[in-house]
Amino acid sequence: MMTPLPSYVVFGEALTDMVCQGGQHWLGLPGGSCWNVARVGARQGIPTAFAGAISQDTLGDALTEASLEAGLDLRYLQRVDRSPLLAFVTAQHPPQYFFVGDDSADLYFEPARLPPGWREAARTVHFGSLSLAREPLAGRLCAEAGQAAAAGKRIAFDPNFREPMRDPAYARVFAHMAGLAHYIKVSDEDLRALYPSLDEGAAVAALRAMAPKAAVLLTRGAHGMTLLQGDDIVEQRALPVEVSDTVGCGDAAMGGWMTALLRNPAATPAEQVHWAAATAAAAAMRSGAYAPTTEEVADLLREARPLGYAR
Structure with missing residues (x-):
């Protein structure tokens, strides 16, 4: 029997993070903001797919293996004979990046190659980050987002601003x-x-005016986060954990937020932001872009029990 198609589909970029180890020594690790978001969904038990294109070389092999280990649905992952997209991470506290990827594999993603019926099966569809600043990929993804919205799917968006x-x-x-x-x-x-x-206040107001039907999760690192949903404003303190680094914490917050809603569509704003904050904190305890499991987040919540509060 064929496995049902996923309810959570994350479009965007997967890449290799080349992390500076000092001098001219670099460590290559599977990464990419959208791919990180997808891994969180899968690791937290939500049927999830990453929809993007990667290279056919050893770096693409590593991304494929890591996707399989996370539990992502590989039917949505495309392999193409192009060079890999690379992110050179020159500093980690805070993270600093530059990207190398002229005519690279990510740009050759073809939505027409996705499994038939994927849109009907999906409940939430995510877009964001670098993929929306790289043509012709950005145009294809904007079109896909429009079609998914027209089909009644919930659209998640994380701009994750980068230089491009x-x-x-x-x-x-x-x-x-x-x-x-x-x-x-x-x-x-x-x-x-x-x-x-x-x-900040005026910027949030401008964003909400541009996105009238969207709930907005504003993250501030160690200073916590705020969820604005309709007239509700819920503040969430950061959990007190020992931070290894903050790479991928925003991706973890996004994935955790969507996981909370996909698991329980009736979750209150406080419950949503509670889980998102704990997922981000669990990621911060590990080096690199870590995708925490449900059990790890639940354990952290039992220990810390941080409460969101409305204002």
């Missing part, structure tokens, strides 16, 4: 995705880059 998004063309992509989104995760750093002339 300073291109003026990205403003149209951002407006398109925000207008479709039901869920937007944005960091305080994202807001400063997206709305450089506005303070």
Whole structure:
């Protein structure tokens, strides 16, 4: 019997993080913001697929193996004979990146090759990060987001601002995705880059005006996070954990937030942000972009028991 198609589909980039180990020594690790988000869903027991294209070399092999280990549905992962997309991580505290990927594999993702019926099976479809700043991929993903929204699917969007998004063309992509989104995760750093002339409050107001039907999760690292859903505003303190690094914590928060909703669509805003914060904290306890399991997050919550509060 064929396995049912996933309820959570994450579109975007998977890449290799080349992490500086000092001097000219680099460590290659599977990564990519959207791929990290997908791994969280799968590791927390939600039937999840990462929909993107990767290379056919050893770096692509490592991404495929890591996807399989996480429990992602490999029917959505495409392998193409192009060079890999690379992110050179020159610093980790805070993370600093630059990307290398002219004509690389990610740009050759073909939505038409996805399994028949995938859209009907999906409940939540995620888009974001670098993939929406790289043409022709960005145009294909914007079209897919529009079709998924028209089919009644819940659209999740995490801009995850990176340098390529300073291109003026990205403003149209951002407006398109925000207008479709039901869920937007944005960091305080994202807001400063997206709305450089506005303070945080004004930037949040501008984003909410652009995304009238979206719940917005604003993350502030060690200063916690805020979930704005309709008239509800729920503040969540950061959990007190020993931080190894913060690489991938935003991705973990996004994946944890969607996991909470996919597991329980009736989850209250406080319950949603509670789980998102604990997922991010569990990721921070490990080096690199770690995807915490349900058990790890639940254990952390039992120990810390942080409570969100409304205002």
